[in-house]
Amino acid sequence: AQSVAQPEDQVNVAEGNPLTVKCTYSVSGNPYLFWYVQYPNRGLQFLLKYITGDNLVKGSYGFEAEFNKSQTSFHLKKPSALVSDSALYFCAVRDWAGKSTFGDGTTLTVKP
Amino acid sequence: GAGVSQSPSNKVTEKGKDVELRCDPISGHTALYWYRQSLGQGLEFLIYFQGNSAPDKSGLPSDRFSAERTGGSVSTLTIQRTQQEDSAVYLCASISTGGASAGELFFGEGSRLTVL
Structure with missing residues (x-):
């Protein structure tokens, strides 16, 4: 069965600093990998x-x-964080049959 | 429509009542998903419809939950004899299988269910 792990529940960064939100996955065959964002009270x-x-x-x-096959990772990055980037981020993997499995999400907080 | 439409946006019901949640996917999208998101939690897969194939029901938490998709378009998620632990936001998503947006899930705004 496929799975996605987001090891950090929360990531806190200062505005202007680089950010990384981590994701590792497990799936049979070639991975189709996605990142989604959920802003407060939004889809x-x-x-x-x-x-x-x-x-x-x-x-x-x-x-x-960056997709790293050997480490089965797909970390999300941004060179310079904005306060408006604060949101809940989900990593997802889709298998050959089309089923998409999501990680538990990481809350990103960017402070001014 | 332009996006995935879900109704109702909010539903408050009493324990033991049945509820129906509706999803109208993007026209032309052949696959449709239902997920559940409890407060502060991740997305829990419920069911997946792909074209005319038998749906993947492996995520439905109990036999009180069922879903159907009529005519390959609109889907209804039904929860019978609701329990307080069913309280959550129920998200529907449809997927494009071709073009530049292939594989991307397009989510509705969700139906927030509160069981008293």
Whole structure:
């Protein structure tokens, strides 16, 4: 069975500093990996995805993620955090049959 | 419509009553998911519909939960004899299988269920 682990419940960074939100996965076959963001009292929004190709993928709002096959990781990164980036972030993996499994989420807080 | 539409947005019910939650996916999306998100928690997979295939019901927590998708479009999640632990936000998502957005889930705003 596929699974996703987000080892940190909370990540706190100062505005302007780089941020990393960690994600590791387990899936049979080639992984399809996704990051979603949930702002307070809002629905989930797609941020970025890895299907194939370059290991570094770029997404919305200046976010990027690096796919590392040997470490089965797909960490979310941003070079310079904004207060407005504060939200709940979910990593997800999709298997060949189309079923998407989500991690438990990481709350990112960016302080001014 | 332009996005995934869910109704009702809020539902308060008494323990033991049945509830129905509706999801209208993006036109043309062949796959549809239901997830449950309890307060401050992650997304719990409930059920997955893909085209005309038999749905993946492996996430339904008990036989009080059921879902159907009529005509390959609108889906209804039914919870019978609701319990307080059913209180959560129920999220529906549909997925594009082609084009630049292939594989991305498009979520509705959710239906917040409160069981008193």
